[in-house]
Amino acid sequence: MLERLVPDVEAGSRATDPQPLVRFADVRLVFEAAAADVVALDGVTFDVPLGQITTVIGPSGCGKTTLLRLVAGLTRASAGRVLYKGEAVAALNTEVGYITQDSNLFPWLTTVENVEFPLALRGISKPERRERAMEWLQLVGLSGFESNYPNELSGGMQKRVSIARTLIYEPDVVLMDEPFGALDAQTRMMLHHELLQIWSRQHNTILFITHDLVEAITLSDHIVVMTKRPGRISAQYQVPLQRPRNVFQIFLEPHFDEFYAKLWNHFKSELPVQPD
Amino acid sequence: MSTLKQKSQSLPRSRRRGDLWLVPLQVGILVVLLVAWQLSVSAKNLMFFSRPTLVAEKLYELFVGGEIYRHVVVTMTEVLIGYALGAALGLGLGFVLGRSRLLSKIFQPFIIGLYSIPKIALAPLFIVWFGLGMESKIAVVVLATFFLVFFNTYSGLLNVNEELVQLARLMKATWAQTIWRVILPASAGQIFIGLKTAVPYAVIGAVIGEYIGSDEGLGHFVLYSSQTFDAPALFAGIVVLVFLVFTLNFVLSVIETRVLGWRNASGATLQL
Numbered sequence: 001m002l003e004r005l006v007p008d009v010e011a012g013s014r015a016t017d018p019q020p021l022v023r024f025a026d027v028r029l030v031f032e033a034a035a036a037d038v039v040a041l042d043g044v045t046f047d048v049p050l051g052q053i054t055t056v057i058g059p060s061g062c063g064k065t066t067l068l069r070l071v072a073g074l075t076r077a078s079a080g081r082v083l084y085k086g087e088a089v090a091a092l093n094t095e096v097g098y099i100t101q102d103s104n105l106f107p108w109l110t111t112v113e114n115v116e117f118p119l120a121l122r123g124i125s126k127p128e129r130r131e132r133a134m135e136w137l138q139l140v141g142l143s144g145f146e147s148n149y150p151n152e153l154s155g156g157m158q159k160r161v162s163i164a165r166t167l168i169y170e171p172d173v174v175l176m177d178e179p180f181g182a183l184d185a186q187t188r189m190m191l192h193h194e195l196l197q198i199w200s201r202q203h204n205t206i207l208f209i210t211h212d213l214v215e216a217i218t219l220s221d222h223i224v225v226m227t228k229r230p231g232r233i234s235a236q237y238q239v240p241l242q243r244p245r246n247v248f249q250i251f252l253e254p255h256f257d258e259f260y261a262k263l264w265n266h267f268k269s270e271l272p273v274q275p276d
Numbered sequence: 277m278s279t280l281k282q283k284s285q286s287l288p289r290s291r292r293r294g295d296l297w298l299v300p301l302q303v304g305i306l307v308v309l310l311v312a313w314q315l316s317v318s319a320k321n322l323m324f325f326s327r328p329t330l331v332a333e334k335l336y337e338l339f340v341g342g343e344i345y346r347h348v349v350v351t352m353t354e355v356l357i358g359y360a361l362g363a364a365l366g367l368g369l370g371f372v373l374g375r376s377r378l379l380s381k382i383f384q385p386f387i388i389g390l391y392s393i394p395k396i397a398l399a400p401l402f403i404v405w406f407g408l409g410m411e412s413k414i415a416v417v418v419l420a421t422f423f424l425v426f427f428n429t430y431s432g433l434l435n436v437n438e439e440l441v442q443l444a445r446l447m448k449a450t451w452a453q454t455i456w457r458v459i460l461p462a463s464a465g466q467i468f469i470g471l472k473t474a475v476p477y478a479v480i481g482a483v484i485g486e487y488i489g490s491d492e493g494l495g496h497f498v499l500y501s502s503q504t505f506d507a508p509a510l511f512a513g514i515v516v517l518v519f520l521v522f523t524l525n526f527v528l529s530v531i532e533t534r535v536l537g538w539r540n541a542s543g544a545t546l547q548l
Contacts, residue, residue, distance in 0.1 A: 072446055094448045104439050108461040108538045118447040149538050
């Protein structure tokens with residue numbers, strides 16, 4: 001049945017990229033539980049190409065977050081391999097930046113101290129790291145809030161700090177786990193806009209997880225669709241929309257409608273209740 | 277944007293201003309209680325209950341005459357040495373067991389077992405082991421302090437958000453950096469609860485130790501006063517003990533405010 005779904009792979013050229021930054025090769029992950037083992041991922045194969053935004057979409061509980069944990073070395077695959085720059089991930093991968101679902105700021109540090117944190121770990125001198133942190137705060141629109149503590153900031157502001165704290169140390173790949181899921185629609189659009197602004201300058205490699213089709217289309221170059229548990233890849237798409245994109249009116253971008261319809265047709269087959 | 281910022285900065289100040297009525301109220305309650313005590317004690321039972329004025333006179337006498345200093349110094353020394361040792365042991369073990377699931381599993385029954393022993397009941401044993409001097413009282417204080425600091429440190433560490441630890445590790449933090457910059461600040465609130473609740477118990481431990489066998493210290497002074505039916509001296513001794521606990525707690529609170537100052541910033545959520 002799965003084979004029937006898979007042929008619609010438009011990302012054929014990407015799948016054979018000689019040296020992707022991250023490659024999932026037939027990854028299987030089984031969680032051992034008392035009652036019965038749970039197969040979270042099965043036969044997952046896809047590439048995360050350098051300098052692109054790759055988004056994984058799938059229904060909740062399909063093991064999307066686990067994909068990021070595998071790249072970060074926080075979880076080990078039961079079978080198959082997760083390759084990072086051609087090498088199997090065997091330990092904690094400190095070359096990645098991880099932006100979690102919750103902002104996870106350090107509540108005892110001010111905004112600027114949070115952003116500086118990764119630089120402080122690297123022994124960068126205080127004046128230099130302060131200067132770089134202030135630049136990043138300006139980039140994410142938080143100048144003037146540098147001495148506020150996280151619990152004084154709104155959810156959207158915390159998210160901006162969390163993004164700045166990760167991008168400041170220039171990780172080779174940025175893992176983003178539904179980072180904008182808990183935000184209201186307007187704030188989310190603002191953050192999509194800001195993220196794409198930053199990305200258009202730096203071309204970070206981003207592996208983004210979401211269950212929101214519009215968010216996936218807005219941000220990505222490359223979309224990987226996963227099935228519900230056990231998580232398998234059911235299709236991969238290249239997003240046909242041109243960059244730069246107007247995130248505030250993404251519906252008006254050429255090709256949005258037909259691409260959304262195609263993605264939705266595919267995605268709805270994974271939902272527990274079949275809509276019309 | 278700037279107005280929002282000003283609002284947030286003025287918040288702690290307004291809270292402090294809001295607290296200004298608190299101290300007068302507390303002093304007022306104290307005065308009412310003292311006056312009630314003063315007026316309710318009749319000549320018949322004066323011998324048992326004394327009076328605040330008599331206690332105050334006695335305190336003055338004790339400090340001017342200098343008789344009390346020896347006892348204060350002895351008890352203070354026992355408390356400070358015992359507290360420092362007990363807190364250090366509690367912090368150390370709490371940290372190790374809080375981070376190691378294996379060790380925590382192995383030692384849990386032992387810890388629970390030890391915890392269920394009434395520490396004070398060991399005081400006579402300590403006097404047999406360590407003699408009538410300060411060492412036996414220090415041992416009681418160590419034990420009383422240790423458990424409170426240990427349990428709070430341990431539970432503080434178990435409650436550290438593991439995602440913060442993992443994020444720091446992914447950001448290339450060494451284990452030393454992770455402990456100093458993440459685990460310690462994240463658990464500091466709970467650790468301070470342990471350190472602060474341990475203070476009165478440390479003082480009680482020293483006093484009980486002195487009750488059981490000693491010829492100096494505030495515990496000895498209070499016991500001696502009670503045996504000689506010197507009620508003003510007994511209450512004076514208790515006042516000094518209470519003052520001692522307040523002083524130690526004050527010192528800890530000052531340290532806590534410095535370490536956990538970020539907590540006072542809560543409440544004012546800004547919108548952008």
